[in-house]
Amino acid sequence: MVSQTIKITNPTGLHLRPAGNLCKEAMKFKCKVTFEYGGNIANAKSVLSVLGACIKSGDEITLVCEGEDENEALKTLIAFIENGLGE
Numbered sequence: 001m002v003s004q005t006i007k008i009t010n011p012t013g014l015h016l017r018p019a020g021n022l023c024k025e026a027m028k029f030k031c032k033v034t035f036e037y038g039g040n041i042a043n044a045k046s047v048l049s050v051l052g053a054c055i056k057s058g059d060e061i062t063l064v065c066e067g068e069d070e071n072e073a074l075k076t077l078i079a080f081i082e083n084g085l086g087e
Contacts, residue, residue, distance in 0.1 A: 002074045003064040010085050013056040016047075018085035023047050025080050031067025033077065044077070 007069070010018050026033040026044040033044040037059065043049040055061060063081075067074040080086070 001064060001066040003062050004072050004074060004078055005060055005062045006078055007060050008055055008057055008079050008081065010081075010087060011057050012022065012052065013059065014050055014085070018087055019047050019050040021086035022050060022077070022080070025077060025086075026073070028075075029065070029067075029069050029073035031065050031070045031073050033073060034066075035060040036064065062078045 008014060011053040012018070014022065023045055034041050035044055035053070036042075037053050037055060040053065053061075063074060063077055065071075065077070067073075
C-alpha cells in the first residue's frame, strides 16, 4: 500500500466532469484506488463515491493505492490531479 496527500487545485473541485475524469484514470489500474477525506473513504473508481465526498478546491485528500501496480497508479494519479484533472 502506498499513499500521498495532495491538495485539489481545480477551481471547481471534484464536480461531475473532473470526478469522471479521475475515475477513468483510476480504472486504468488493477490496484484498489481510494482516497481519504474528512474521516471518510471514497472509491476513486466510482463517480458516485467521488461526488459524494463533496471535495472542493483547496481541500486536501490522501490518495491510497493498494495492489500490484500501486506505485505506478499513485504516481500517475498524483500527476493527473496536479495537472487539473483533465480540464
